[in-house]
Amino acid sequence: MSGFSELKLIAPILNAVHAQGYETPTPIQQKAIPIVLSRTDLLGCAQTGTGKTAAFALPILQLLSEKGQGAAPNRPRAIRCLILTPTRELASQIGESFAAYGRDLPIRGTVIFGGVGQRPQENALRNGIDVVVATPGRLLDLMQQRLVNLNALEIFVLDEADRMLDMGFIHDVRRIIAALPKKRQTLFFSATMPPEISRLAEQILTRPTRIEVAPPATTVELIDQALYQVNSNQKTSLLIHLLRDAGISRSLVFTRTKRDANRVAESLSDFGIASEAIHGNKSQSARERALANIKSGRTRVLVATDIAARGIDIDSVTHVFNYDIPNVPESYVHRIGRTARAGQVGSAVAFCAPEERGFLADIERVIRKRVPVLKTPLGLGIESRGNSGGGGRRPRGNSGRRFGGGRGRPQGASRQA
Ligand code: AMP
Secondary structure (H helix, E strand, C coil), X not given: CCCCHHHCCCHHHHHHHHHCCCCXXXXXXXXXXXXXXXXXXXXXXXXXXXXXXXHHHHHHHHHXXXXXXXXXXXXXXXXXXXXXXXXXXXXXXXXXXXXXXXXXXXXXXXXXXXXXXXXXXXXHXXXXXXXXXXXXXXXXXXXXXXXXXXXXXXXXXECCHHHHHHCXXXXXXXXXXXXXXXXXXXXXXXXXXXXXHHHHHHHHCCCCEEEECCCHHHHHHCEEEEEEECCHHHHHHHHHHHHCCCCCCCEEEECCCHHHHHHHHHHHHHCCCCEEEECCCCCHHHHHHHHHHHHHCCCCEEEECXXXXXXXXXXXXXXXXXXXXXXXXXXXXXXXXXXXXXXXXXXXXXXXXXXXXXXXXXXXXXXXXXXXXXXXXXXXXXXXXXXXXXXXXXXXXXXXXXCCCCCCCCCCHHHCC
8 A cells, every 4th residue: 555655754764664653644644744754844734543552653653753963872862753642541652653653763762650659760761762752740750850951952843732721730730841942943733722721722833834624523423422311320230231232342331429330340249240449549450551451352341430431542441431521521522533543433422311311412512412321221221312213223342343323223122131
């Protein structure tokens, strides 16, 4: 396939891309790669799942290797590219992507985030690094200890700017930016553009080229959405019932609180459904283990809070369950965006308690559609809202097919446990 080679990428990068199994550039890659290669600033309106990481990582690697300063004997390597991203998971994934795409290039990178010991990160920095992928808090710590020198920075990437704002990192981000050289190339990515984020973009970008791909509503169209109306105390039973379908091979369950995440994961495990919880109170190693287990198929279900799950990239998630309805509509879009990634199809199933209907209405306004209501099995649930979905449907195992869309088979009571 010639898609990537038309983007004037050099052979070592093309080989690495093909080794990843990518054949055709995604829309954001087609748009962003030439812009980044032309050393222009970029304002990208895009979310994870669109191929955003490669859209900036590939051309950055190429720019760095074109003007490689190498490790001259008397001159230590200086940090030439900084990528700021909101979560540790996202930082690790971006670091892994850089390592994979740059495997045949003499470019060194490291990942910096909090919640783990500082010493290995210090050592990596001391040994000379070209590319740093970091979360804001730990990077600022290291900067204040004068362990990071960004004076030679050429390229700065701000990833998921709107998440930085949501998570309260925007002040740290501003302080970091204030310490960067003014003359640099800046790439700015955000899924949404609330006013504070547009202002920041205006302040830090110089004559940027603006690109926009797959706004949330478009991504949402690839996902079969449905919901059950249940009381809060029935949600766990409903989840266990639905997960009996072995075709739900890899799923994410979102809860609002860490406590709920633990409780749900424990209940599922009690019923023999291999699951784990991931949230901010878990140690970094526990989070990494949980991610590795779901990726390898050792567990089928990962129960997560919003922040822990932000940006996590797990291939082939067949179903996302909204155990509760998020009070911020964009969290719903982010949650369900964990399935149907990179053009695959997926299903998103929400459990809506009566007290959550206001949140649901907000979400439906943002996604500009009504989420079909499914008939709740087992005599659980409340059938008060108009049943706009195919009654009796339930999520089916996803062997490349989407559930719903009128193809759902009515669910006979005999199959209910
Ligand atoms: P991202 O938006 O960067 O989180 O990427 C989402 C997923 O798409 C990741 O699993 C990537 O490995 C994958 N991906 C990125 N670019 C391509 C491509 N051109 N073809 C197929 N998959 C891709």
